[in-house]
Amino acid sequence: MTEPTPSPSPSAVGAAISSARRRAGLAVGELAVKAGMSQPFLSNLEAGRSLPSITTLYRLAAALGVGANDLLPPQPTEITMVRAGQGVSTPVDDTPDAAASRFLLGGRNQLLEVHEFDVLPGQHLGSWFEHDGEDLVVVLHGALAVELGTDRMEHLTAGDVLHYPARLPHRWHVPDNGGARVLLVNVRTSSSAGTAGHPGPSDLS
Numbered sequence: 001m002t003e004p005t006p007s008p009s010p011s012a013v014g015a016a017i018s019s020a021r022r023r024a025g026l027a028v029g030e031l032a033v034k035a036g037m038s039q040p041f042l043s044n045l046e047a048g049r050s051l052p053s054i055t056t057l058y059r060l061a062a063a064l065g066v067g068a069n070d071l072l073p074p075q076p077t078e079i080t081m082v083r084a085g086q087g088v089s090t091p092v093d094d095t096p097d098a099a100a101s102r103f104l105l106g107g108r109n110q111l112l113e114v115h116e117f118d119v120l121p122g123q124h125l126g127s128w129f130e131h132d133g134e135d136l137v138v139v140l141h142g143a144l145a146v147e148l149g150t151d152r153m154e155h156l157t158a159g160d161v162l163h164y165p166a167r168l169p170h171r172w173h174v175p176d177n178g179g180a181r182v183l184l185v186n187v188r189t190s191s192s193a194g195t196a197g198h199p200g201p202s203d204l205s
Contacts, residue, residue: 008088008103011048012073016108017060018046020071024064034063054101054115055093055126067132067188074107087116092126099123113186116140120179125172133188135170137162142180145173 021031028046032039036059045052052060052071061068082104091098099119106113119125119142137146139156146154146162148170154162164170166186174180 008073008107009048010051013051013071014046014048016073017052017071020060020064020066021046026064031060031063035059051088051090053091053093053098058129058131061131069106069110069113069188070108072107074110080105092117092124095124097123099125111188113188115184117180117182117184119174119182121174121177123174123179125174128169128171129166130169131166131186133166133186135164135166136185136187138183138185140181140183142178143175144180144182145175147171147173 021028024031026034028042029039032042035042035056037056042060044050045056057068057071061071064071088103089100090103091100099117102116102118104114104116117125137144137156139158139160141158143158144156146156146164148154148164148168150169156162172182
């Protein structure tokens with residue numbers, strides 16, 4: 001039986017962020033300003049004292065001009081096995097009622113980044129996202145609404161699949177009285193590998 005692939009630890013993620021910052025020639029304070037966060041907060045991330053939320057990871061990637069995958073440690077093997085219930089759990093953003101994401105796959109120089117979201121009633125899924133590559137969304141349970149740009153809303157239920165270019169501003173919602181389990185696969189195209197994610201419209205207002 002294949003042994004599960006070890007999940008990236010906070011210290012490994014922090015080391016990857018620190019390495020990317022040094023490659024960019026930035027001091028901790030300079031990157032913190034560019035990414036819109038405090039220097040102590042970034043120092044704690046680099047020291048491995050906590051894991052970044054998805055929103056924080058994408059803000060750092062945008063500030064450094066890299067993909068979010070490049071801020072994760074490389075996978076230790078070519079074959080990855082993640083058993084049920086395993087994987088790193090991290091919040092979508094840094095607010096108290098943010099939904100959690102289970103990080104399943106992704107790392108520096110990989111084209112795939114995979115998350116599973118278990119959203120409880122009353123939790124939210126962050127604001128607008130806009131980044132490189134393509135997103136594939138699979139609703140495993142419950143219902144999900146996906147806003148795409150300013151003029152399109154797709155309503156998904158269990159078994160539905162949605163694909164869109166991730167450069168299109170997008171955000172997710174679940175019904176107030178319901179939850180959802182959602183699988184997200186982000187694929188970096190060959191032209192987008194190594195380029196940055198960016199905040200979406202709400203993050204710029």
